[in-house]
Amino acid sequence: MKDFVVILGSSSIPNSPPPPNLRHRHHSSPNKINSSFHKLSPSENQPQPISSSVPTSHSHQHPYPPLSSTVRWNPSSRRDFPLKYYADLASKLAEDGRLEDFAMTADMVVASGVNALRFASMLSVEIVSKGVALSVREGKVKNVVEVFKKVEKLGVAPLKLVNGIGLDSLKREFQRILGSGEVEEAVDLLEALRGFQFTIKELVNPSHIVKICVDKRNPNLAIRYACLLPHARIMFCSIICEFGKRRDLASALTAYELSKNMSGPNMYLYRAIIDTCGLCGDYMKSRNIYQEDLVNQRVSPNIYVFNSLMNVNAHDLGYTLDVYKDMQNLGIAADTACYNILLKACCLAHRVDLAQDIYNEVKHLESTGVLKLDAFTYCTIVKVFADARLWQKALKIKEDMISAGVTPNTVTWSSLINSCANAGLVVQAFQLFEEMILSRCEPNSQCCNVLLHACVEASQYDRAFRLFRSWMGGQEGNIDSTLKQVNNGTSVSTVSNHITNSHHHSFLKKFSFKPTTATYNILxxxxxxxxxxxxxxxxxxxxxxxxxxxxxxxxxxxxxxxxxxxxxxxxxxxxxxxxxxxxxxxxxxxxxxxxxxxxxxxxxxxxxxxxxxxxxxxxxxxxxxxxxxRSKYGSLHEVQQCLAVYQEMRKAGYESNDIYLKELIEEWCEGVIKENNQKQEGLSACKRTDLERPHGLLLEKIAVHLQMSTTESPAIDIRRLTKVEARIVVLAVLRMIKENYIQGHSVKDDMLIILGVGERYEEAANVIISGVKDAVMKLLQDELGLEVLPVEPRVKKDRWVDLQAPIDANTVLLEAAENNSLSEKPLSSTRRPVILQRLKVTRKSLNRWLQRRADFIT
Incomplete structure (x- = not known):
């Protein structure tokens, strides 16, 4: 056993009276009360009174008394007054906010051999809790936690020392901490209190602290807090969904990885992260999670996980059907939601036939009692038929729906009205709208917009405005009279009269109509x-x-x-x-x-x-x-402008109809030829080629040649072109040369024309090149009067000629300088000699032609 010293102030004297001999000594020896310390005398069985002027424990150090001077209590003895005395003393210390002194007193009492639970049972919970509340109000919540740690080491549960007053103060303190944005400090304190068995959800609202963590994009802190709650697995899903609502997929994935490591396979967790991927628009990530965390780990998803995965990927019908097959292979029976998602995928893919088959299957399952179709099933199949303009089938679904006991909702009626509107059946759309009102179904703005859109699509503009004003005017609400006014004597009025004259004669209905931006856009x-x-x-x-x-x-x-x-x-x-x-x-x-x-x-x-x-x-x-x-081109700039647009369009991945552009360029090119009969001949020949081959190569060739600067040597590459196409390219370059000449740019070099590359032992290639050569020669010499000279063919041995790549002017001139003569060395038998065939239009003849015909260009 150890002796102990109790260090107290004047306010720490317990309210219970001291023993009689202690009270007598108190009155007879007042000077002893003012002494600094009093040890418990081993010769006395009652504790000595404590001086009112003693400093606190943290300001005065004093060694424990020797072991022989310790007061020993026998738990079985009736003389329990000293323990009660110090229990009251410790409670009073706590009440005054001196929690450290309270903990030291408890430590000394327990160290003397007293049972901790017995000592704790004698403490006043009400008084100690007031002291805890006082310290918390003073902002000393961390000190409270430290005292709780010391008390817990003694074997006293801190939770048993705090009642409603202390808990309320802790709640208010956490509200203050969270209000100041110090969420990490709050979580640290909550983790400590959770270790003392405090109920965390009573101290702070779980949704509030999760919201703060999500706003701060701190998934780690959110998961730390969730782990303190008994329903942590559910809170993990809530955290992921909250990040998904804010489109923060990165934080959601971080929370998912942390949660997955803590909770193991959790179907709620898989479903939450897959739904979040869909909400954030990253459907590929949902597929990766399914493959890596479920398939590869041999985890069998339940029907809800499969439904979420199919719903997120509903835009991809093929993948959705594959997931559905995986579900069937695992023996998981599809529910109504599963079939609804399949119908949704068919609707998005415009697969009316497959949607019809699925609908027939679920109808059969409903007839056997396996499934019960809901309103969403009917709404989806109605929308499938409405989008396909199959309004009669859509109306048949409505009859099936009513016969099955399912009441059409606003979405169903809107889809039905839309199906008739898409088919141009305005009268039928109005009739359905009236049936909707008579069935006590409240139309929404979208339904009204569909009806207005039907009027606009049918060019019934006045009817659309009258209908809109009647809804906005707050009339008596009689839909029959409204329709009569709108239709102005059409067959819909007849339908309305028939319904009104029946058992619905006294029907009056008002509905709230709030126009949207889409409503005014339609108007x-x-x-x-x-x-x-x-x-x-x-x-x-x-x-x-x-x-x-x-x-x-x-x-x-x-x-x-x-x-x-x-x-x-x-x-x-x-x-x-x-x-x-x-x-x-x-x-x-x-x-x-x-x-x-x-x-x-x-x-x-x-x-x-x-x-x-x-x-x-x-x-x-x-x-x-x-x-x-443009219906025609008048200048080189206009042609270049449109060809640049054409090239940009092809690079963007769009397929174009080249016939229109090609015909305009043909007309512009043929402007070089003055004679009308030659122009007509060229145009008719070009039109015959429209059905033979695509025009992309021709237009690309023209675009490349017309982009040459005026300082470049004129060179024309007509490889892989037909005779007519070669004619157009040559005329395009000549027209460019002429327009540049009018602007002051003369021709400085001969114009080279690359006919093609043929092999010495392949006659077919030479025959094609020969035909193109004859056509070009006829154009240049006979029609334009230019001097054309053949360039001596040269054999290329050092490298092969790329038959696909275009040859620019600089490449041609460089090759001409490098290959003035044929190689005298024999060629390898593994390499066939290739021959580059070219024509040359002399600079002198070009300048003469430009001077003679410059006034032809408009």
């Missing part, structure tokens, strides 16, 4: 070419607090251009920029179309350059709009 399209009416609709949209989107501005540009105001349309595009909405490719393409229709081609091409400066990628419509902008 703007109904303005046709009335720009001022469309502008008024946009202003009305803004007055209701709705913001015009890209469709709104694009529609206004199109309407303004349709009224003939090209400058106004371009100004609207600029205004769109100034309002903070970056024009997209549709807006730019619409503005360019307006410029093309208004014969403002320079303005159209300037918009094309502007959209590329703003990093807006042109699409197929953009390229076709510019390529079809």
């Amino acid at each position: 703007m399209k109904a303005c046709c070419t009335d720009y001022y009416r469309a502008k008024a609709i946009m202003d009305e949209m803004k007055s209701l607090g709705l913001s015009p989107n890209h469709v709104s501005w694009t529609t206004l540009i199109n309407i303004c251009g349709g009224s003939g105001n090209v400058e106004g349309a371009v100004q609207i595009l600029k205004t769109m920029h100034m309002t903070g909405i970056k024009p997209d490719v549709v807006a730019y393409t619409t503005a360019m179309k307006v410029c093309v229709e208004g014969k403002r081609l320079k303005l159209a091409f300037s918009l094309f350059e502007e959209m590329k400066r703003y990093r807006v990628q042109p699409n197929l419509v953009t390229y076709n709009t510019l390529l079809r902008a």
Whole structure:
């Protein structure tokens, strides 16, 4: 046993009276009370009183008394008053906020041999808890945790020393810490309290601290906190989903990896991360997780994981069906949600036949009692038929739905109305809308927009405006009278009268209609070419607090251009920029179309350059709009401009219809020939080749040659071209030379024409080259009067000639200088000699021809 010293202040004297002899000594010897320390005398069985002027333990060091002076208590003895005395003393110390002194007192009592649980049972929990609350309010929560650690080492559970008052103070302190953004400090303290068996969810709201961790993008801290909760596996999924809602896939994946290592295979966890991948648009990551964490680890997913995986990849019908087969191979039976996802995938892939087969299968399963179809099943198959304009089949699904006891919802009615609207059946769409109202189904804005869109697509613009104003006007709500007014005597009114005169005669229905931006966009399209009416609709949209989107501005540009105001349309595009909405490719393409229709081609091409400066990628419509902008070419610059667009289009991966552009270039090239009969002959010959081969090679050849600068030596590569195509390329280069000559650039070198490369022992290649050569010679000599000389064929032995790559002028001249004579050395039998055949148009004849025909170019 050890002796101990208790160091106290005046306020630490317990309220219970001391023993009689101690009380007598207290009154008879007051000077002893003011002494600094008093040891417990081994000759006395009662503790001595403590001086009121004793300093605290942290300011005064004093060694323990010797072992022989220790007071020993017998637990079985009735003389328990000293233990009760020091229990009250420790409680009073805690109440005054002197928790360290409280812990030291408990340490000394337990060290003397007293049972810790017995000592703890004598402490006043109410008083100790008040002391804990006082320290927490003073911001000493860390000191409280340290005292709890000391007490726990003694065998006293800190949880038993704190009641409601202390817990409330801890709650408020954690709210303060989290409010200041110190979430890591809060988690550290919570981890410590969790070690003392405190219930964490009573101290702080779990969703609140998770939200802070997600806002700070700290998945590690969020997982640390989740591990403190008894339902940690569920909290892991919540954390991943919260990151997914903020489109933070990287943090979600980090939380997933940490959770996976802590919880092992968890189907909730797999489903949460797969759904998050879909929410963030990274479907490939969901496939990797399925393959690496499930298939490779031989973990069998449940039906819910399979459904999530198929739903995320529903846009890829092939992969979705593969996952469905994997599920069947594992013996997992498909549920209604699984079939709904398969129907969704068929809808996105426009596979009406497969959707019909799946629907028939689930109908059979429903008839046998295996499945019960829900509204989503019917809505999906209705949408499949609606998108395919199969409105009759869509209406048949509605009958199946009603017969099965499933009430059509707003989505179902909207899909049905849309199916008729897509087929141009406005009357049928109105009838379905009325049936929807009569069935007590509240239409939403999307359903009303579908009906308005049906009117616009059928060019019934006035009906669309009357219908919209009736919904916005707050009339008595009689849908029959509204439809009569809108239809103005059509067959729909007859249908309405028939229904009204039946048992629905007294039917009155009001429904709330809140127009959306899409509603006003549809009404703007109904303005046709009335720009001022469309502008008024946009202003009305803004007055209701709705913001015009890209469709709104694009529609206004199109309407303004349709009224003939090209400058106004371009100004609207600029205004769109100034309002903070970056024009997209549709807006730019619409503005360019307006410029093309208004014969403002320079303005159209300037918009094309502007959209590329703003990093807006042109699409197929953009390229076709510019390529079809001209009905004829008048200058070299115009041809070069369109050919540059054509090349950019091909590089972007778009396939174009080359016939239109090719015919324009043919006409421009044939302008070199003055005689009309020769021009017609060339055009007719070219048109015969349209069905024989694609025109991409020809247009690329022309584009390459017309991009040569005026300082380069004229050289024409007509390899792999037909006779007609070779003629067009040669004429294109000659027209370029002529236009450059008019601008002051004369010809300084002979013009070389590369006919092709043939092998000495292959006659077929030489026959083709010979035909092209004759056609070119006839064009240059007979039709244009140019002097053409054959260049002596040369044999290439050092390297093989690439038959596919074009040869530029510098390469041709370099090869001509290197190969003035044939090699006298015999060639290897493993290499066949290749012959490069060329023609040369003399510079002198070119200049004479330019001087003679310069006035022909317009």
